[in-house]
Amino acid sequence: MIVPRVYPFIVIQLINFMKVAVVQFKASTKKEDNLKKILSYISKAASKNATLCAFPEFMMFYTNSSQTSRQLANLAETINGNFITTIANAAKENHIQVVGSFYETSRKKDRVYDTSFVIDKSGKVISTYRKIHLYDALGFKESDKMASGSKISKPVNTSIGKIGMMICYDLRFPEMSRSLAVAGAEILIAPSAWVKGNMKEEHWITINKTRAIENGCYVIAPDQVGNIYCGRSLVVSPYGKILLDMKKKQGISFVDIDLNKVKQTRKVLPLLKNRRTDIYPTLKV
Structure with a gap:
C-alpha cells in the first residue's frame, strides 16, 4: 500500500521592499557647488541600488538673512531651467x-516659490508642488521673499508607492497630510530645512512620528544640517517607528520601504476608515 505524502500548506507573503536613499547636507550659497554635490549623491544612491533619492529643502542654495528678495529672485529658475534639467538628466x-x-521663478515681483519636484527614472518631472504654508513664525517671515502656492498636489504613483508631497513647515498642519492620505498617499515626503531653536528638535521628531501614525503611512523627511538648521533627517514607519535618524552628519543613508506595512497598519489601526466626517461639520464655530 502506498501512503501519499502530505505536504504542509505554506503561506508565502510577498515582501515589497524598495530601497530609498536620504540625503542630508549643508548647502552653500553657491548654486553650482551644491549642484555638483547633488549629482554625486544621485550617482552614489544609484550605485547602492536605491530606487529613489530624496533631498532636503533649499538644496539649490542657502539664502542668508542679508540676501534681499530681489537677489533671491534673480537666482531662481523655472522648472525647465539648468538646475532641474541637470538633475533630471542625472536621474x-x-x-x-x-x-x-x-x-x-514667480510672477510676483521679487518673490519666488519654494517648489518640490518628483523626477522619474526616465528623467521626466512627474509632479511639482509649491509650498502653501510659508514659515511666518518664531521670528521668521518667509513671505518677505516667497510667494505661497495655491493648491496641494495630488499624490503621484512611483515605483516605491504613491507619494504625497509636503515641504517643511507644512508638517505642522495635520489637515494637509490627512488630505494627502485620504487621496491615496502611502508615503509622505517632506523636504525640509528645519530651523534650530528652543524645543525645535523635539517638535520635529514628534510631528514626523505623529503624521506617520495618524495616517498609517511612511514619512520621509530629508533635512538640511548646518547653517541655521538642525539636521535629524528622518524616516518613520506607518506605526510610528523611527527607521532612520541621521543626527548631525552630512551624507547619504539608506532605508527599506515595504508597502505591505502600510496595508497592515491601516487594517489593524483603521484611522482613515473610522473617521466620522458625517459628524465633524456639526461643530459650529
Whole structure:
C-alpha cells in the first residue's frame, strides 16, 4: 500500500521592499557647488541600488538673512531651467527617481516659490508642488521673499508607492497630510530645512512620528544640517517607528520601504476608515 505524502500548506507573503536613499547636507550659497554635490549623491544612491533619492529643502542654495528678495529672485529658475534639467538628466543616466526642491521663478515681483519636484527614472518631472504654508513664525517671515502656492498636489504613483508631497513647515498642519492620505498617499515626503531653536528638535521628531501614525503611512523627511538648521533627517514607519535618524552628519543613508506595512497598519489601526466626517461639520464655530 502506498501512503501519499502530505505536504504542509505554506503561506508565502510577498515582501515589497524598495530601497530609498536620504540625503542630508549643508548647502552653500553657491548654486553650482551644491549642484555638483547633488549629482554625486544621485550617482552614489544609484550605485547602492536605491530606487529613489530624496533631498532636503533649499538644496539649490542657502539664502542668508542679508540676501534681499530681489537677489533671491534673480537666482531662481523655472522648472525647465539648468538646475532641474541637470538633475533630471542625472536621474535618467542613473535610472533612479529623485525628489527635492528648488527656488522657482514667480510672477510676483521679487518673490519666488519654494517648489518640490518628483523626477522619474526616465528623467521626466512627474509632479511639482509649491509650498502653501510659508514659515511666518518664531521670528521668521518667509513671505518677505516667497510667494505661497495655491493648491496641494495630488499624490503621484512611483515605483516605491504613491507619494504625497509636503515641504517643511507644512508638517505642522495635520489637515494637509490627512488630505494627502485620504487621496491615496502611502508615503509622505517632506523636504525640509528645519530651523534650530528652543524645543525645535523635539517638535520635529514628534510631528514626523505623529503624521506617520495618524495616517498609517511612511514619512520621509530629508533635512538640511548646518547653517541655521538642525539636521535629524528622518524616516518613520506607518506605526510610528523611527527607521532612520541621521543626527548631525552630512551624507547619504539608506532605508527599506515595504508597502505591505502600510496595508497592515491601516487594517489593524483603521484611522482613515473610522473617521466620522458625517459628524465633524456639526461643530459650529
